[in-house]
Amino acid sequence: MPSVASRPVGVFDSGLGGLTVVRQLRRMLPEEEIHYLGDLAHLPYGTKSAGEIRRRSFGCARYLMRQGIKALVIACNSASSVAYESLRRNLPIPVLNVIIPAVEEAVAVTRNYRIGVIATYATIESRSYAKMLERRCPEASYFMKPCPLFVPLAEEGWLECPIASGTARNYLLPLKKKRIDTLILGCTHYPLLQKVIADVMGAGVRLVDSAIPTAQRLKALLKGKGIYYPESRRAPIRIHVTDYVRNFTRIGEAFLGEELKNVRLVKVP
Amino acid sequence: MPSVASRPVGVFDSGLGGLTVVRQLRRMLPEEEIHYLGDLAHLPYGTKSAGEIRRRSFGCARYLMRQGIKALVIACNSASSVAYESLRRNLPIPVLNVIIPAVEEAVAVTRNYRIGVIATYATIESRSYAKMLERRCPEASYFMKPCPLFVPLAEEGWLECPIASGTARNYLLPLKKKRIDTLILGCTHYPLLQKVIADVMGAGVRLVDSAIPTAQRLKALLKGKGIYYPESRRAPIRIHVTDYVRNFTRIGEAFLGEELKNVRLVKVP
Numbered sequence: 086m087p088s089v090a091s092r093p094v095g096v097f098d099s100g101l102g103g104l105t106v107v108r109q110l111r112r113m114l115p116e117e118e119i120h121y122l123g124d125l126a127h128l129p130y131g132t133k134s135a136g137e138i139r140r141r142s143f144g145c146a147r148y149l150m151r152q153g154i155k156a157l158v159i160a161c162n163s164a165s166s167v168a169y170e171s172l173r174r175n176l177p178i179p180v181l182n183v184i185i186p187a188v189e190e191a192v193a194v195t196r197n198y199r200i201g202v203i204a205t206y207a208t209i210e211s212r213s214y215a216k217m218l219e220r221r222c223p224e225a226s227y228f229m230k231p232c233p234l235f236v237p238l239a240e241e242g243w244l245e246c247p248i249a250s251g252t253a254r255n256y257l258l259p260l261k262k263k264r265i266d267t268l269i270l271g272c273t274h275y276p277l278l279q280k281v282i283a284d285v286m287g288a289g290v291r292l293v294d295s296a297i298p299t300a301q302r303l304k305a306l307l308k309g310k311g312i313y314y315p316e317s318r319r320a321p322i323r324i325h326v327t328d329y330v331r332n333f334t335r336i337g338e339a340f341l342g343e344e345l346k347n348v349r350l351v352k353v354p
Numbered sequence: 355m356p357s358v359a360s361r362p363v364g365v366f367d368s369g370l371g372g373l374t375v376v377r378q379l380r381r382m383l384p385e386e387e388i389h390y391l392g393d394l395a396h397l398p399y400g401t402k403s404a405g406e407i408r409r410r411s412f413g414c415a416r417y418l419m420r421q422g423i424k425a426l427v428i429a430c431n432s433a434s435s436v437a438y439e440s441l442r443r444n445l446p447i448p449v450l451n452v453i454i455p456a457v458e459e460a461v462a463v464t465r466n467y468r469i470g471v472i473a474t475y476a477t478i479e480s481r482s483y484a485k486m487l488e489r490r491c492p493e494a495s496y497f498m499k500p501c502p503l504f505v506p507l508a509e510e511g512w513l514e515c516p517i518a519s520g521t522a523r524n525y526l527l528p529l530k531k532k533r534i535d536t537l538i539l540g541c542t543h544y545p546l547l548q549k550v551i552a553d554v555m556g557a558g559v560r561l562v563d564s565a566i567p568t569a570q571r572l573k574a575l576l577k578g579k580g581i582y583y584p585e586s587r588r589a590p591i592r593i594h595v596t597d598y599v600r601n602f603t604r605i606g607e608a609f610l611g612e613e614l615k616n617v618r619l620v621k622v623p
Binding site: 206210233234237238240241246247248251252255331 | 475479502503506507509510512515516517520521524600
């Protein structure tokens, strides 16, 4: 077995939200061992300066490189926006973010070229989705909507109750009126609320959970380079965190969709 | 007119929440000029270390001292918990926090000695209310409940809708079952949700908005020292902020209950 193929894939995020990306990697690339780094001691990245986000992202990437990873997935929207280009140029391994696959998927599936993006205030104000959409598909119309209640709803586990659906209606009916046919879930917490989001938007609107095109792209990339793990298995997963947060296990397991095991508290300077 | 009496009162918080305290000061001490400092560049304090909260609090206090204040109100639960004692010992002017007046009011009005406290996770985990209640009234029973959705609801301005009342029911019905007769609103954002909170708790439960006993205590203190502003007037108010946040004006005016004027962006090292 070639040694590179047997190495793990690294994934990092400022919090636990990136575990929704790991969940799709586990579903679509079950043979690949994952090392997840949650930089919980420094969350959220969204309110930090670009320089500080870049410094933290390089710290995370260096830590995961020392674990011997063969590819890196930036599962954090703020780091994807600010640190992707320099990580991609400076690391000797393939680097993916969650924004480009989501934008390319949205552009591929839209029929009426009216695309919505829901995300945190910080992500929308960074204009990372807007800039990428304009670059990839300048002829489309884009509609952005911050949904600040969605993160605490996901963390409380209030996913399908009347409060979640009422909140979804408040945020999404104005987007629906814009007659979008594609909606990017631009925050790693939002896939947990997919059901109430879909109920409001209706069957005519395609939801893009960035984790899925990101996993597809990683799979194609590893296969293309001949470094996909060559045997059938259910690979292990390792979780590294720089701090614990309240309700760590409950939230982490809800996001990951499986039991949280092999969790290590680590220092990332 | 004695010069000390004509000086302003200083109030600080890490964010805009402390403006709900200023609102009660304006209502109950309309003659007193207020200088409010919102350390928005460093919010929230709740997730910072005690040492860092103390450093920020001293920075805020020094800044307000340079504005010539005659008394200081710490309108931030985290700073009230961590920095109050050392500010009180080190400043040459009277210092109040929002925790002690709320606890004393709750202990004064409870009849069945069953007291609830709702606050952010950070405030509840700091045990600042628990410790103060145990000190002032060890024979009472206390019930703490974090209500993380209340802050974004208040900031979105979703105050009396079904989402707000559903959220209040989810959080508060377990507290109501404990048969408390007094509930401390242990977060400066929560008074905005007072109506839905009162609807769930019912007429038999007294809500303690810490801003009101804090204003009463400040008034008594200034009168007692003979430094209350001696003439009838509607005093001016000055807002100093270390940064702007999204929806600054909308949120600030909702919390303050009047137009936001005289806002200055300042540096507080």
